[in-house]
Amino acid sequence: MDFLLKIWRQENASAKGRFEKYKVTDISPDSSFLEMLDILNQQLIDKFEMPVCFDHDCREGICGTCGLYINGRPHGPDDAITTCQLHMRKFKDGDTIAIEPWRAKSFPVIKDLVVDRSAFDKIIEARGYISVNTGGIPDANAIPIPKKNADIAMDAAACIGCGACVAACKNASAMLFVSAKVSQFAMLPQGRVEAKERVRNMVAKMDELGFGNCTNTGACEAECPKEISLTHIARMNREFFTAKIL
Amino acid sequence: MANLDSKIPEGHLADKWSNYKASQKLVNPTNKRKLDIIVVGTGLAGASASASLGELGFNVKTFCYQDSPRRAHSISAQGGINAAKNYQNDGDSVYRLFYDTIKGGDYRSREANVYRLAEVSNLIIDQCVAQGVPFAREYGGLLDNRSFGGALVSRTFYARGQTGQQLLLGAYSALMRQVSKGSVKIYPRHEMLDVVIIDGRARGIITRNLITGKIERHFAHAVVIGTGGYGNAFFLSTNAMGSNGSVIWQIYKKGAFFANPSFVQIHPTCIPVHGDFQSKLTLMSESLRNDGRIWVPKNKEDAEAIREKRLKPVDLKEEDRDYYLERRYPAFGNLVPRDVASRAAKERCDAGFGIGSGLAVYLDFKDAIDRLGKETIEERYGNLFQMYEKINDENPYETPMMIYPAIHYTMGGTWVDYELMTTIQGLYAIGEANFSDHGANRLGASALMQGLVDGYFILPYTIQNYLADEILTPRMSTDLPEFAQAEEAVNSRIERLMNIRGDKSVDEIHKRFGLKLWNTVGMSRNKNDLKKSVENFKEMREEFWKNVRIPGEKNDLNPELEKAGRVADFIEIGELMARDALNREESCGGHFRSEHQTEEGEALRNDKEYMYVAAWEYKGADKEPVLHKESLKYEDIKVQTRNYKK
Numbered sequence: 001m002d003f004l005l006k007i008w009r010q011e012n013a014s015a016k017g018r019f020e021k022y023k024v025t026d027i028s029p030d031s032s033f034l035e036m037l038d039i040l041n042q043q044l045i046d047k048f049e050m051p052v053c054f055d056h057d058c059r060e061g062i063c064g065t066c067g068l069y070i071n072g073r074p075h076g077p078d079d080a081i082t083t084c085q086l087h088m089r090k091f092k093d094g095d096t097i098a099i100e101p102w103r104a105k106s107f108p109v110i111k112d113l114v115v116d117r118s119a120f121d122k123i124i125e126a127r128g129y130i131s132v133n134t135g136g137i138p139d140a141n142a143i144p145i146p147k148k149n150a151d152i153a154m155d156a157a158a159c160i161g162c163g164a165c166v167a168a169c170k171n172a173s174a175m176l177f178v179s180a181k182v183s184q185f186a187m188l189p190q191g192r193v194e195a196k197e198r199v200r201n202m203v204a205k206m207d208e209l210g211f212g213n214c215t216n217t218g219a220c221e222a223e224c225p226k227e228i229s230l231t232h233i234a235r236m237n238r239e240f241f242t243a244k245i246l
Numbered sequence: 247m248a249n250l251d252s253k254i255p256e257g258h259l260a261d262k263w264s265n266y267k268a269s270q271k272l273v274n275p276t277n278k279r280k281l282d283i284i285v286v287g288t289g290l291a292g293a294s295a296s297a298s299l300g301e302l303g304f305n306v307k308t309f310c311y312q313d314s315p316r317r318a319h320s321i322s323a324q325g326g327i328n329a330a331k332n333y334q335n336d337g338d339s340v341y342r343l344f345y346d347t348i349k350g351g352d353y354r355s356r357e358a359n360v361y362r363l364a365e366v367s368n369l370i371i372d373q374c375v376a377q378g379v380p381f382a383r384e385y386g387g388l389l390d391n392r393s394f395g396g397a398l399v400s401r402t403f404y405a406r407g408q409t410g411q412q413l414l415l416g417a418y419s420a421l422m423r424q425v426s427k428g429s430v431k432i433y434p435r436h437e438m439l440d441v442v443i444i445d446g447r448a449r450g451i452i453t454r455n456l457i458t459g460k461i462e463r464h465f466a467h468a469v470v471i472g473t474g475g476y477g478n479a480f481f482l483s484t485n486a487m488g489s490n491g492s493v494i495w496q497i498y499k500k501g502a503f504f505a506n507p508s509f510v511q512i513h514p515t516c517i518p519v520h521g522d523f524q525s526k527l528t529l530m531s532e533s534l535r536n537d538g539r540i541w542v543p544k545n546k547e548d549a550e551a552i553r554e555k556r557l558k559p560v561d562l563k564e565e566d567r568d569y570y571l572e573r574r575y576p577a578f579g580n581l582v583p584r585d586v587a588s589r590a591a592k593e594r595c596d597a598g599f600g601i602g603s604g605l606a607v608y609l610d611f612k613d614a615i616d617r618l619g620k621e622t623i624e625e626r627y628g629n630l631f632q633m634y635e636k637i638n639d640e641n642p643y644e645t646p647m648m649i650y651p652a653i654h655y656t657m658g659g660t661w662v663d664y665e666l667m668t669t670i671q672g673l674y675a676i677g678e679a680n681f682s683d684h685g686a687n688r689l690g691a692s693a694l695m696q697g698l699v700d701g702y703f704i705l706p707y708t709i710q711n712y713l714a715d716e717i718l719t720p721r722m723s724t725d726l727p728e729f730a731q732a733e734e735a736v737n738s739r740i741e742r743l744m745n746i747r748g749d750k751s752v753d754e755i756h757k758r759f760g761l762k763l764w765n766t767v768g769m770s771r772n773k774n775d776l777k778k779s780v781e782n783f784k785e786m787r788e789e790f791w792k793n794v795r796i797p798g799e800k801n802d803l804n805p806e807l808e809k810a811g812r813v814a815d816f817i818e819i820g821e822l823m824a825r826d827a828l829n830r831e832e833s834c835g836g837h838f839r840s841e842h843q844t845e846e847g848e849a850l851r852n853d854k855e856y857m858y859v860a861a862w863e864y865k866g867a868d869k870e871p872v873l874h875k876e877s878l879k880y881e882d883i884k885v886q887t888r889n890y891k892k
Contacts, residue, residue, distance in 0.1 A: 081636055121315075
């Protein structure tokens with residue numbers, strides 16, 4: 001398969017970016033999207049040019065490192081996958097493919113397609129945890145948890161922190177990411193103890209870092225590689241209002 | 247020369263850890279504040295150690311090459327974590343977990359370490375539940391378990407097929423809590439490039455800021471390495487693209503012995519190689535062997551017909567299928583340990599019964615779906631099935647999965663004593679980076695256990711035994727000549743790499759080297775090939791330093807430069823792996839020397855001559871490393887030939 005790639009190139013955070021065109025030919029439909037970029041980079045190295053920088057690591061859809069905005073969709077034209085799980089068979093021979101970094105004020109570009117998502121770490125740092133030290137804890141089976149609740153907590157906990165929700169949102173909101181963590185702990189007795197402080201702190205931090213608000217568009221849910229549901233945002237809103245009132 | 251005193255405490259096996267804790271030195275809270283610890287790596291071991299040390303009151307600096315500590319490769323572990331809780335009332339105990347682990351490791355691990363691992367395992371499950379890790383539960387609200395290879399009990403706790411992710415996020419959240427309290431400072435997108443030794447003690451590290459290329463110096467009273475294994479030496483492996491062996495190689499060159507480098511784990515159930523553009527291999531969790539049955543066609547003609555796509559696997563009659571693991575190992579069946587399952591797959595494929603490209607076997611869920619229903623299978627393995635379908639464009643609910651063994655984990659690593667200290671004072675290695683607990687073969691769901699046990703419950707104790715004598719050591723200036731020299735060496739290596747300007751990319755060289763390593767130091771090894779490889783790898787090293795091409799600048803985000811440094815080290819690690827495999831004239835666990843096998847093709851150990859840990863000491867770039875032997879003594883366990891048949 002042959003493709004024309006239009007890739008965002010930007011030397012560094014302060015440089016002005018631009019699209020550059022590249023041709024790749026003879027790509028196997030079984031190759032992954034990132035392997036296709038590896039092939040492009042090999043071509044660039046052969047010409048002693050600077051390869052395209054993009055973030056990636058596990059290449060099996062779990063570490064959350066990769067994230068490209070492909071033809072106007074975070075993680076490209078397939079559902080419930082990360083960029084590294086996208087395969088070229090999802091495109092047509094001869095396609096033009098536009099590749100951009102995540103676009104959000106809170107995720108500044110570092111270089112080319114690499115962005116800085118440390119804002120997510122800062123949100124977790126703002127009480128996105130249960131305050132237990134190592135040791136001195138009860139037996140794991142001391143508190144039974146209804147399977148249904150544990151399953152909902154797991155649905156929320158599946159978030160990989162890739163940032164596709166922010167990239168998909170017209171407001172660059174991080175509500176889906178924040179709500180996934182709030183919701184996971186809200187469903188577990190261990191997390192109830194400091195539920196109010198948690199939701200207050202995390203939401204305040206999210207606002208402080210410049211993420212936008214939620215207007216219930218649902219783009220985040222549609223593009224989330226782990227199919228995190230909007231109901232978690234609803235649960236977070238309920239947690240938040242309860243925490244404000246009481 | 248450092249000695250190889252493993253510092254095993256006195257007393258009966260079951261009392262050793264308690265005895266150690268009762269008599270070790272501790273650091274009082276006011277002194278903890280004056281002591282700095284560097285932790286490199288934020289996987290299960292590094293993150294849990296950083297969090298726990300921060301909670302205790304030490305000043306911790308934590309480094310990772312990823313953009314966030316949450317992304318370390320522990321996150322990819324799928325199937326589960328072992329613990330001897332015996333919640334299933336199926337006969338499990340600390341002793342049985344200990345026994346299974348020693349036996350699974352083919353009697354090449356240290357008895358006291360493994361016992362401690364089993365003993366502490368239960369605390370890990372408690373800890374993770376307290377952190378909000380959503381383990382799978384039964385309808386009654388209590389925790390569920392599944393089975394893994396090499397065990398006759400169900401002791402594996404899991405969170406769907408994402409157990410590693412959930413455990414790592416638990417450790418990461420504990421870590422971020424300490425960051426918010428100011429006891430831990432995180433340095434993401436930083437790569438360690440050398441350790442600084444002052445008067446024989448580890449006193450700091452040199453790092454490169456991966457965004458700016460800036461070389462930085464960091465002091466600490468003790469340095470902890472949790473940077474994982476070196477499986478990516480093979481180029482194709484289940485490791486993350488950035489996983490590397492460079493830190494354990496740097497400390498090896500500074501005097502930390504490297505133990506059992508040839509002990510690598512080849513995981514039986516990975517998605518087969520399908521093209522030369524391929525960048526990595528994807529694991530399909532061992533948990534799938536709970537319900538999946540492994541087979542190849544009984545007749546070569548059928549295998550050929552399937553390879554040529556004239557015949558579909560679902561159309562092959564039951565009596566024409568060879569469930570070779572169930573046939574060869576009736577007692578454990580599809581749940582034999584990984585090394586055994588991998589070799590059996592290779593044997594069938596080499597004999598001409600492979601499917602797909604010829605290097606693949608089937609993992610079939612039809613019986614399980616008929617027995618339990620599609621819904622149950624989906625609940626247990628849904629994300630794995632989805633992952634498979636995205637890669638292979640085939641629906642595993644309808645046609646069997648194709649799998650083949652791939653490099654997955656390295657049992658070998660930095661030699662450590664009972665306290666997890668290397669042969670350099672004040673330098674520790676935890677998790678996969680050390681060699682300590684898995685012998686010649688690791689059992690499934692035990693890597694997560696070891697990483698967390700080391701980080702939460704062992705290192706935070708043992709490191710105090712060292713730091714208690716450091717309370718009068720003031721923080722040192724990073725202007726000291728030892729720091730300057732280490733930085734200069736790092737700079738000159740980067741300069742040298744950038745100036746080669748050859749005509750081969752890092753990946754081109756890595757692929758060629760990796761394939762050679764796979765063919766000669768992979769699933770089956772022999773003296774001739776190993777000898778040749780030791781020489782070959784020397785030549786490849788020279789070629790690398792003459793021919794590699796790195797575009798761009800050093801003072802910039804430059805992934806090619808990052809990879810180049812790692813691959814330069816991989817080639818040297820490969821040479822030591824081959825040397826170690828050559829030295830070990832026996833087959834044990836993942837190390838299979840074709841000269842040493844039984845008539846039935848099983849591994850043949852040589853306990854008389856090789857019941858030892860091979861710890862290698864670096865002597866210089868063109869000098870042969872020196873072998874030190876730590877004899878393994880089994881006082882509590884009877885050494886036997888591994889038998890998974892009955």
